[in-house]
Amino acid sequence: MGLTMSLSGCGTSGESEEVTLRLVAADYGDGAKNSSQKYWDEVVSAFQKDHPDIKVDVDVESWKNVDGKVAKMVKDDDAPDMAQIGAYADYAVHKKLYSADDVLSIPVQADFLPSLTAAGEVNRIQYGMPFAASTRLLFYNKTLFKNAGLTPPTTWKELQEDAQALKNRGVKYPFALPLGREEAQAETFMWMLSGGSGLTDNIDSYTLDSPQNQSTFTWLRDQLVGKGLTGPVAPGELDRADAFSAFTRGEVGMLNGHPTLMGAAQAAGVDYGMVPMPGKDGKAKSTMGVTDWMMAFKQHGHRKQISQFLDFVYSEKNVTKFSDEYNLLPVTDSASHAMSVDSKHTDLREFLRELPNSQLYPAGKLSWAQVSASLKQEIGSAVKPGGNPESVLTHIQREAAAEENAE
Incomplete structure (x- = not known):
């Protein structure tokens, strides 16, 4: 499942103009009580305390509708800044996306599990960024x-x-x-x-x-x-x-x-x-591994702001929090280690052990x-x-x- 991370060094010093980022994200909850909207609202609120000039509007859609909604936005020439959905390859091939190198800091990229990074590549360039994972x-x-x-x-x-x-x-x-x-x-x-x-x-x-x-x-x-x-x-x-x-x-x-x-x-x-x-x-x-993807669209040119937001999203704290909420596996080494040593997640340990060597769908094709x-x-x-x-x-x-x- 896949959001991206960003360049921690991409500051906006000297800039006071407010920018609004739009993220369309899938809902992993099964009702209003645990809707992913609640997770994203908390993340955005914490992020904006340190980045008052960057607003983030998050539209959470059901899995039934989210891919279609993003496809329509792109077709209507109004792509979101970020989308967390099921597939990225078509947008990458048609040069709609920033690469991971464009919007991720080196420490953030290095923290992804290698098997998940490889699955996010098209022609050996990473465009799809894992957000949360699962295995069987x-x-x-x-x-x-x-x-x-x-x-x-x-x-x-x-x-x-x-x-x-x-x-x-x-x-x-x-x-x-x-x-x-x-x-x-x-x-x-x-x-x-x-x-x-x-x-x-x-x-x-x-x-x-x-x-x-x-x-x-x-x-x-x-x-x-x-x-x-x-x-x-x-x-x-x-x-x-x-x-x-x-x-x-x-x-x-x-x-x-x-x-x-x-x-x-x-x-x-x-x-x-x-x-x-x-x-x-x-x-x-x-065994089989599965991940959904985060991608960053180039259309509106908000690379620096996207980078700052995704760098925050991919902190160990936030990755662990999301994985814990929905019984999913974290996509980073740091969060995987944190969950594997936490007695609260004993039931997930076998899944965590299997994930690094899992094989994923050929999502880049x-x-x-x-x-x-x-x-x-x-x-x-x-x-x-x-x-x-x-x-x-x-x-x-x-x-x-x-x-x-x-x-």
Whole structure:
């Protein structure tokens, strides 16, 4: 998730003219009580005590609307000064953004986790600046596991055996596999990494139809879905939100989840555990990481003021405060260390350990938006009874290549 940071040395000494910055930001809350508007109001109020000549107007929008709102503002030739949204590559390619070098001090840039910095680059120049992050672990229902005499799986074989034992005891969703259109690209990516491949290779070329990925989805089709271990809803019809809700109702034995599931499970009284995602023959070499982005638009030319504000936003105090409020992972080393040694965040430590070595979506590729949409639309059919993973993955790979060639 991604705001930027700024040049602490960019002062405005000698300048008395008031400047108003506009930030459009996504809402991470689930209601008025914990709306992100409250967080930003507090940040802006503290910032303006030392910078009375810089006003900051923050417009917080739901995730459903925020990307579209920024796109319309840019189309109408009235870009905000900053936007904290889901994707930056299109604006970077069309030269709408300041680079991170333009608006971040060296200490601030150096404080970002390297894997997140790399994911914010287009043609090796960083434009997308991470704001908050998440990664994934395998959640399991401790009560259901205890009743079945099970231990958490470390391999695919153990996962399948545990799921079978849970099914034998009448568990509704032994393993919830949400490949519905809400977030199928995430579940897909996790399983690709677990199987030893991924979305792209070391030179950032798509590897969607790699032999390992074909093998992974063939295994899912035959060993989980085909054996009736994924519950009454077909994976291609199961959204992540519905899978999470089923977990909080005690109906799911295992599923891949992110940190926000912890709070929901605790509130529902579900006794849960978390372990790294099993790999084919042992712990997966890496897990999936996710970040949203902050970007700074060049249109109104407020680079110095943007820099001062973002430098304040990315202080350890503010990064930690935001991450703590929404059960998300901080994007800086300093805040990550602060949270990892704080006993209040014991439950987040495994997520924090996984994040530095996680792999992120290829967000710097313009083609990724269409590839993600294709995965949401098609991947569920690869694992249904009689599905053909090779055919589905090859088709999406060809679509990806066509998008790449069109850039």
